[in-house]
Amino acid sequence: MAQNEMKRILVTGAVGQIGSELTMALREKYGADNVLATGRKTPPSKELLESGPFEYIDVADKASVEAVVDKYEIDTIYHMAAILSAVGEDKPWLCWSVNMDGLKNVLDIGVEKKLTRIFVPSSIAVWGPGAPLEMTPNETVLKPTTMYGVTKVAGELLADYYFKRFGLDCRGVRYPGIISHETLPGGGTTDYAVGIYYDAVIKGSYECFVREDTVLPMMYMPDAIKATLDLMEAPVENLKHHNDFNIAAMSFSVTELAGSIRKVMPEFTCTYKPDSRQAIADSWPNSIDDTAAREEWGWKPAFDLDAMTEDMLANLRRKHEAGLLV
Ligand SMILES: NC(=O)c1ccc[n+]([C@@H]2O[C@H](COP(=O)([O-])OP(=O)(O)OC[C@H]3O[C@@H](n4cnc5c(N)ncnc54)[C@H](O)[C@@H]3O)[C@@H](O)[C@H]2O)c1
Structure with missing residues (x-):
């Protein structure tokens, strides 16, 4: 499919805090039928379910992601599924599996199926000891002390590697709270x-x-959604960074x-x-x-x-x- 001709979007983690509002914004912008919302187990809201297509997948199971990418002819993924910081400290290996295996599955599918673009969210959790506490710059020490932070640093590096090595256009921001x-x-x-x-x-x-x-x-959610949509629409030639943009509000x-x-x-x-x-x-x-x-x-x-x-x-x-x- 030619780039920018049409968008067929998959949102992973669409039942989550950001995914649920992002899905509705994407449906508004690109047409409800073009945006597939997916969850793991939690039932979606009535609004999410009735406004467009919905499927259950497990991002750590590549075949389940591949099946919906094929079925809905997906060309763009917003990969919002993750285990967050506090749950990640209770269940570090679940956090590793969902955040790392899940991300690698999505990136591999991106390369194999020549997807147009993938959004890979990161977090302020990439930082830890050694980074300046005030006005922390984009480029600085990344030594997180949580498993969640470890997966976010590794995820940024992995996605940047896929961009350089395989030409996969993946992008991401470090969301604040x-x-x-x-x-x-x-x-x-x-x-x-x-x-x-x-x-x-x-x-x-x-x-x-x-x-x-x-x-x-x-950051308030409307700004987080705006950042996500705007970064995904930016011309690739304007970007020097890809998966590790600081964004502040x-x-x-x-x-x-x-x-x-x-x-x-x-x-x-x-x-x-x-x-x-x-x-x-x-x-x-x-x-x-x-x-x-x-x-x-x-x-x-x-x-x-x-x-x-x-x-x-x-x-x-x-x-x-x-x-x-x-
Ligand atoms: N909310 C924040 O304040 C914040 C801050 C920084 C970064 N982020 C990042 O933004 C992204 C979205 O975060 P959120 O706040 O919406 O998270 P959330 O926890 O609200 O939602 C994540 C969703 O992923 C789903 N999920 C978990 N394991 C899965 C699996 N194996 N397969 C498929 N789905 C699975 C969960 O069911 C959940 O609905 C994440 O990458 C997160 O790390 C969020």
């Missing part, structure tokens, strides 16, 4: 920045699993996050009970430098903390009033 109100996060370290909004609306208070002075890079401590919520809900309270996720949070940067993404494909975020808070609380309140939050 992603905050959203459609689908709950799947077991990462930045989940507190989502949970705090849900509990603010449901209970008026939140018990946070990291300390109040914990600062991490974060905002950085805040939990105290600042709770303060932003209190501007809308003055009665909101937050208490702190740090658990094992504190050490993971402490190993990641506070803020990141995204100059390469801005220069190579025009990245620019729209939401800051207070704009995100207003939108999150308005959406969650609407859902709560409709009896959709438990």
Whole structure:
């Protein structure tokens, strides 16, 4: 198939936090019938199921991925299936298998079937000791201390290798913590920045699993979706990086996050009970430098903390009033 003639898209991990909203954005942009959503076991939402095709696959089982690529004549993959940081520390070998074998399967299928383009998400979890904590640059020491981070560094390098060695056009960003109100996060370290909004609306208070002075890079979902779509549309000749773009939007401590919520809900309270996720949070940067993404494909975020808070609380309140939050 000639490049850019038409898109037939597969989304892996489409039932997940990012995949679920990305699938709807892709269906809107490229036509619902051209976007196949896939999950592992979790049933999809009614919206996902009724708006276009859906199949179950296991990315660690190459034949199951190949079958849907053939059946739907796929030419582009957004590979969102993964095991995230906190679950990855509980189950390191599952994390390795899904994140590494799953990625290699997708990349191999990309080469064998001459796919046009593959999106390979990375994370701020690529960093660890030795990297600067403030305005962490694109190029710096990558020595993560979590299995998740190990798979993300290896995944970036593997995808870059496939680009250079096999000419496979794969691209990816290092997402910061992603905050959203459609689908709950799947077991990462930045989940507190989502949970705090849900509990603010449901209970008026939140018990946070990291300390109040914990600062991490974060991003609101609409910006994460925009980054994903924009990078995938960028002309390949403009890209010097491929699978390791830093993208930044905002950085805040939990105290600042709770303060932003209190501007809308003055009665909101937050208490702190740090658990094992504190050490993971402490190993990641506070803020990141995204100059390469801005220069190579025009990245620019729209939401800051207070704009995100207003939108999150308005959406969650609407859902709560409709009896959709438990
Ligand atoms: N959400 C964030 O804050 C964040 C931050 C940085 C990077 N990322 C990356 O973005 C991508 C998407 O993350 P997310 O937050 O949507 O994750 P998520 O955990 O919400 O969703 C991942 C999905 O992958 C599925 N999955 C797990 N094992 C599978 C398998 N063997 N086969 C097929 N599917 C399988 C899960 O069922 C889940 O629905 C991941 O690569 C993640 O590492 C996310």
